[in-house]
Amino acid sequence: MNNYNVIIFDLDGTLSNSKEGITKSVQYALSKFGIEEPDLDKLEHFIGPPLVDELMKSYDFTREQALEGVEFYRERYKPIGIYETEIYPGTEEMLEMLKGNGKYIALATSKPLPMAEEVLKYLKIYSYFDKVMGAELKGPRQSKVDVLEALFDEMPDSITKKQCIMIGDTCFDIDGANTVGIDSIGVDYGFGDKDEMLAHGAKAIAYSATELCNMLLK
Template sequence: MDKYKIILFDLDGTLSDPKIGITKSVQYALQKMDIDEPNIDKLECFIGPPLQVSFAEYYDFDEVDTQRAIDYYRERFKDKGMYENELYSDIPLLLKSLKERKYTLVVATSKPTVFAEQILKYFNIDQYFELVVGSNLDGIRSSKTEIIQYILDKYDEHRLEDFIMIGDRKHDIIGANNTGIDSVGVTYGYGSFKELSDSNPTYIINSIDEIKDILLASKVK
């Protein structure tokens, strides 16, 4: 039998590369807040964490300005940014293979659930996921710890040992550690090797192929 049964996937930087859509939407929001940032590469730090955290951390916005910035961000993201996104080429084959092996696949993202569901449909990979869990539009349940715990509660007939979280940022690993499940840090996304290793994941990998290798290697007699 397989050691893991329920595989949690982060979305941004793990299933797809959302750089253009996210950074240009952040750039748009900052312009609306009278801040000019011409270099979108400097905005990669917004890929992964909740927007509430990033606007406050990187631009020192208070709660009111943070919400204004998020509202501006979503103006552009809903219209254009959501689709300025590229699925990593090996992901569909990986998901198909895992589904055929009877793994339960779940998306665990800090992105609002409604946006995540639309993106999965846009890429035609929604068919592989039994559940999609993100944040609410009002910011409730935005931390990865809360999101993972919500999923664990949904599958409360399973043991913690049945779950594994796969993501590219420290927030994914910290959320997994806080909830007591294993994790995989992927370096092909937007978190550095140091960021991931400092967060103490169960595994660190460099390619999508290695995800399948880890799951196959987890088979126990």
């Protein structure tokens, strides 16, 4: 897979284990609506998709309620939850190897861009990225497809989609890649299901950052 010169990473569940920060912040937001969920494992499905969509889907919120829920979520996430994350083993070494081999490294996440940049800086891996793209805090750019399209708009014109591959841990990443016309690899150490990712068209599954690095440099 060394023919891919542009490596586009998801963030949560792909580069970092952000379960604690995200699920505790969702738990906090739900409590504002009188919904108590003590089991954080049951809130893992909020990691990956846009929060508004998942609140509407999982709790039958109206769009207005979901938007209010996002504001409650950010009340806890921005000062506390954003730092309740840790980098997956081997990830920094992988990024260093990819960079050393001349790869263009980008980020495409449904997390709002300012928060994504803060996480990368907190994890001390921001400098490896040539381009970082995330969702808008209040604008229309929210889905993985929206983010990927915005990323392509801002990358150099010399980059073609055949050079690009998306790395993610859920079907949202794989489906987003399919929609914009690029290949994808799933990682098994995040929050998605490997069989679902393969069924949705992932070219391969990596079981560690080290294995992923080897795949991308073969």
